[in-house]
Amino acid sequence: MTGELKDDETEEEFLHSFIRKQGNIYKPNNKDMENESLNEKAMEDVHTKEIDLVNRDPKHINDDVVKVDFEDIIAEPAGTYSFDGVWKASFTTFTVTKYWCYRLLTALVGIPLALIWGIFFAILSFVHIWAVVPCVKSYLIETHCISRVYSIFVHTFCDPLFEAMGKCFSNIQLRTIKEV
Numbered sequence: 647m648t649g650e651l652k653d654d655e656t657e658e659e660f661l662h663s664f665i666r667k668q669g670n671i672y673k674p675n676n677k678d679m680e681n682e683s684l685n686e687k688a689m690e691d692v693h694t695k696e697i698d699l700v701n702r703d704p705k706h707i708n709d710d711v712v713k714v715d716f717e718d719i720i721a722e723p724a725g726t727y728s729f730d731g732v733w734k735a736s737f738t739t740f741t742v743t744k745y746w747c748y749r750l751l752t753a754l755v756g757i758p759l760a761l762i763w764g765i766f767f768a769i770l771s772f773v774h775i776w777a778v779v780p781c782v783k784s785y786l787i788e789t790h791c792i793s794r795v796y797s798i799f800v801h802t803f804c805d806p807l808f809e810a811m812g813k814c815f816s817n818i819q820l821r822t823i824k825e826v
Contacts (some may be wrong), residue, residue, distance in 0.1 A: 716740045 698704060716737050724727060728736075 714744075 720736065720740070722733070727733070742762070
């Protein structure tokens, strides 16, 4: 682009192409805006990412907490075995009951609890971002000012006092004599 109006261009097309190539008031330093839409589409939104339906604990936060199987709860020591059919029926009953009770509880209580936990962590994030961090920063700024004043006070009054006391007491000598 040379900055001149071509014969087959209107003034409006010329200005539009110039603004498009050179950036605009919202992105003045972005001279190559044609790839912008591709970059924006490539960015992944946290709220629309796909969830993994196979591995539902990718960070392994419940590895040692809730892995409860039939063998972890009910075990028959050697010599005191029940009938094989009873053992198989007990295993099936335990496993199916645990499976369906968990599914029923998550269906009834899981979504309301997810809503409650979402609200809780939103409030926690809000308080941390808008209250805790500014208060801590304010406190650190104020204590820095106070520490400077305290440091000046110590160097002005206490240092000479303790230096003088140290010089006075430096000439004192103690001797211990043991009398027999």
